[in-house]
Amino acid sequence: MHNKTTREQIVSVADELFYRQGFEHTSFADIAEAVQISRGNFYYHFKTKDDILDAVINQRLTNTQNMLDQWEMNGETAADRIRRFINILITNRRKIKAHGCPVGTLTSELAKLSHAAKGEANKLFSLFRTWLRHQFTELGCKKDADDLALHVLTFSQGVATLANAFHDEKFMRREVKQMEDWLDSVIANKYKGR
C-alpha cells in the first residue's frame, strides 16, 4: 500500500477522538497534537470542523459497508452473520465499556447539538438496519424482517449504554447469550409457524 496522506491521518485521528471524547469536546488543537501538525494549517485540508465530521462519518460508512460485505463472502448462513453482528459487543467490549457504541453516542450527541450532520450519522444506523433486514429476509422472516432488525439494534444499543455506565462484562455476556437464544427461537418458530 502507501503511507497515509495527512488528510487520511486527520480523518482517522479525528474518528478516534470523536469516539473517545465526543465531537464537540474535541478541538482542532487536540487533533493537531495527535497528528503532529500545525493547528492553523487545518484550513488547507478541511474548511470547517463540520467538514472533518462529514469525512469521519463517510469513512465509518465505508468501513462498515466493507465489513458487512466481507461477512457476506464468508460462506456462512444469514443466522451466522446475525450472530456475528450480535457478538460485536463482545469483540469490542473494552472500547464499548469505555466509550459506548460509536454509532449510538455520536447520533445522540449530534441530536443534542441540533447538528446538520445528524442525518448523515443516522445513515450508520440505517446501514445496519438495512443489512439486518436483509439477513432476516434471507432467513425466511420476510414479513417481520424490519421489526426484527430494529429489535436487534435496540438490544445492542441498550447493552452498549449500560456497559458504558456499569463496566460490567458479565452483564454483557449474559445479555448476548440471551439474544442468541432469542435468535434461535425466532428461527425455530419460523419453521414451526407454517
Add this chain to the structure above:
Amino acid sequence: MHNKTTREQIVSVADELFYRQGFEHTSFADIAEAVQISRGNFYYHFKTKDDILDAVINQRLTNTQNMLDQWEMNGETAADRIRRFINILITNRRKIKAHGCPVGTLTSELAKLSHAAKGEANKLFSLFRTWLRHQFTELGCKKDADDLALHVLTFSQGVATLANAFHDEKFMRREVKQMEDWLDSVIANKYKGR
C-alpha cells in the same frame, strides 16, 4: 407552596437545557437568558458550572425517588409497577424521540468528558436498578432479580436511543408490547418453575 427561589429556577432551567442541548453545549448565557438573570451573577448562587450539574443531578435523584415512592403507595402489584416503568417510554415518547433518555444521554456525555460527576449521574441508573431489583424480588424472582432489572434497563435504553434516531412511534409501541409480553412470561415461568 412558595414561589421558586432563583436558585431553584436556575436548577430547573438547567435541568431542562442539559437534557435538550447537553451539558457542555449549554452555556451560562443560555441559562441566564432563560432565567432572566444577569450572567455574571451566577457566581453568587453557584461557584462553578459543575456545581450546577451536581444540583441538577441531585434534583433528578430526588424527583425520581419521589416518583418511585409514590408508585409504591398505589396499592398495585410489583408486576404493575414494572409495567408502569416500561410504559414511561410511551408516556414520555415526545421528549424521548426529541432528546433521548435523560439518564442515558447524560451518563454517556459525562463519560466522554471524563467528568468528575459521572459517578453521580450513574446513581440515577443505580436508583432504577435497585428499585427494579426490589420489584422482581417481590415478584418471587429473587435469584435473578438483578439480572432481570438490568435487562429491563437495557431494553428501555435501547428503545430510547433508536427512538431518538428514527423518530418512530410505532417501533416504540411494538417494543414496549414485546417487553410486556416478556414480563408476563417471566411471571408465568416463575410459577411453573418450581
Add this chain to the structure above:
DNA sequence: CGAAGAGTAGGACAATCATCCTACTCTGTC
C-alpha cells in the same frame, strides 16, 4: 537551474466561554 504548486508553520483574529469582581438596589430590623 528555476518556476510552479502542493503542503506546512506559526501566529492573528474575533467570538465565546467560565469565572470573578465591584458597585448597586432592595428588604427587613433595631
Add this chain to the structure above:
DNA sequence: GACAGAGTAGGATGATTGTCCTACTCTTCG
C-alpha cells in the same frame, strides 16, 4: 431613618475556541 445582608447588574478577565492569513519549505518538471 440608618444599617446589614441578601440578591443583582453589568462588565472585566484570561483562556480557549474555530477560522483564516501570510510567509515559508519542500518536491516536481520544464
